Amino acid sequence: MASYDVIVIGSGPGGYVCAIRCAQLGLKTACVESRDTLGGTCLNVGCIPSKALLHATEMLQETEENFGKMGLKVLRPDVDWKQMLAYKQDTIDQNTKGIEFLFKKNKIDWLKGWGSIPEAGKVKVGDEVHEAKTIVIATGSEASALPGVEVDEKTVVTSTGGLTLPKIPQTMIVIGAGVIGLELGSVYSRLGAKVTVIEYLDAILPGMDAEVQKTFQRTLKKQGLEFVMGAAVQGVEKAKDKATVTYKLRKDDSAHEAEADVVLVATGRRPYTEGLGLEAVGVELTDRGQVRIDDHWRTTAPGIYAIGDAVAGPMLAHKAEDEGMAVAETIAGQAGHVNYGVIPGVVYTHPEVASVGKTEEQLKDEGRAYKAGKFSFMGNARAKANFQGEGFVKILADKETDRILGAHIIGPMAGDLIHEICVAMQFGAAAEDLARTCHAHPTYSEAVREAALACGDGPIHS
Template sequence: MADYQYDVLVIGAGPGGYVAAIRAAQLGLKTACAEGRETLGGTCLNVGCIPSKALLHGSELFEEVAHGTAAKFGVKTTGVEIDLSVLQGEKAAAVKDLTGGIEFLFKKNKIDWLKGYAQFKDAHTVEVAGTTYTAKHIVIATGSSVMPLPNVEVDNDAGIIVDSTGALALDRIPEHLVVIGGGVIGLELGSVWRRLGAKVTVVEFLDQLFPGMDGDVRKEAAKIFKKQGFELKLSTKVTGAQVEGKTVTLDIEAAAGGNAEQLKADAVLVAIGRRANTSGLGLENIGLELNARGQIETDHDFRTKVDGVWAIGDVIPGPMLAHKAEDEGIAVAENIAGLTGIVNHDVIPGVVYTTPEFAGVGLTEEAAKAAGHTVKVGKFPMLANSRAKTNREPDGFVKVIADATTDRVLGVWIIASVAGTMIAQAAQAMEFGATSEDIAYTCHAHPTHSEAIKEAAMAVQGKPIHI
């Protein structure tokens, strides 16, 4: 048997990679993690989930005091201003705290951080910053990066046409921000800058926002964002962009063609999706090919077709979500150690952290019917929920989709101020195979937003109380 330096070597220290490394080390495996960033945590902690939530929270506080419902509760203010440099400083502090925490965990678990980008030499050997390392098992966890848009060149340093990384670091509040892409990232970051004072226009190729979400949620999303002041240009594509000084002119037209026009702005965010980070890994050196979407295919245990090479997170098929990658990181480490690591990909919640929040888990109503289910649906409006009503948070609803024959819950979709927290209950119920009746007869504390889940489940049974 070969004498390897490590039992496990993880490539990438994002949510999937660092979790895989920590779990492998906990299981007694000698572990290393190769990461070329200056800090650990990947896109999520450095230029994704965490910094965006800091800006979202700060902008929510500003809007609540300056333009929101605070006055209705007797909070009187005058001359409210936003200090963008302080807000950006708080964002940086949050990132520093959390990335530093991962470094501490690496030291605590005796994980070697190989500083640099790894490239395969063979299935058990990689080169990092000019040094060769060997491992019995190598886990690819390199994540994803923003997808470019043809004829629209991103230059984050200039701060005019930016991607999500650049939109997190703007040193000014744009007068007019155009967001290309009506998905999660575009609407979250668009919300930040709209709350701080920018006019925001969203250009989306499809006829509705939030691709992949339940149809009722997508319809309601358009109403909510329009009410908040967003301009939505749906069924529209961007064909080009010209920057002159501090102004950008976008060429747009109907998605089906024709009706060309121009749109001027002082900032443009390109947020049309993400793609797997696989270039530069030297996959050709180990005979590992990509699928049609540029991803690495694995089996149920996250093995690739190359013995000893595993893959998790955004580089494999499935939703590009940090929590999915984390669960896969735990599972792959346990599988390598000879245990049984499992991820139920049918129960992966997704959340949009706007105001209100949008969340879902399981099948949409459309997908459930397409899969052959006869469904029963229960909906309950947040307007009828006592806590939401008291807090003056009337937007949204809870929708429970159940199989008409077995009553088993197939999907839950929520629009509410705390939908991201509420969806955990639905995910756990589905993980245990709950029926809508199980949820309906579970006592929920009053007054809470989560009572709306109970009522929606009761509505599946045809017996909601408060509507």
């Protein structure tokens, strides 16, 4: 029986970061992972492979739409789907092997197999039981099931199957207009599939800024995606190589159906805690199946912590990473901290969408006086030169103090641009602080400065 200071169950972004930070702080650490590779859903069947396909298809779109405008005369590229999948797999392999290297570098033991907690201070992996002073649950999440829909990962798929389709479908139905559905829907639309998105709510990207939602949906429509909004899916019937989705429109309860080669179920994710034996050791779950924790990520059982998708909060890899570092520091006797008010969210489509902090709708509901500074990328020289003028930057600031409360970007490199605002918010900066900071010209980031100027006397280039 091996003995450790910390055993982390799960090697996703939360788990592996937590394990590495624990080891850096001098704790003897092990990490439990049943996959043949480290990195969890994110590196193996989530964030990383999807971004590889998004990048490849964005290059295809750029070739088709903008090369000719720049005087680059080329024939339309042929898509070698097998090679594209091989490129995606190579990207996965490089990243997962990188985590394995970091484990060896930091002397972290990889306990291969399914983990469970048979009793306090013990983790069972296969037939072996290991002792641990502290246990961290970082088991992540799985795709949510949809009543009346049977997933076979061939014709009816989750994001996992959607990343490994044997051929490019001619038609695809995406159930759910959240981040995963829109990203993968964009991939296959660029590859030539006719993509229809069916969403229960009346707006895409639930919880996002309303103006961003409307602008982004219009943009995706121009790119060829079709939307059926306010529709409740009743079921999916498979027949040979096709599937038929039946749904009802909420506005009039009328029944409809649509057929496609592939149906992607992208209706969210749920915590994965099956088989851990949590109830027996006194770890409580919430009504939503999340592990119940306090403000320091401690569960209801002494010596057991939980982080990431297994607990409440946005299911984002970087949120899990922050919690992983904070828990490691807490276990080591330091003051671990996560600022949940500054957790950015990004949609890696084209254009990208990014947000942090409050939306206008939230501020109105709170009755908080605010001002909004907005700047269109059409006023940004770099964006216009690169055919990236669609979209805008919006900064929300307190009306009295000018402190930045939130920001929302749709446009080029939005996922990178948002971090300047995150840093500003982390240090309690005002919009004027951003406005008075020199930004290199010509860059996309100047649009952020202009939006900050718009919170004051007004932008220069608008």
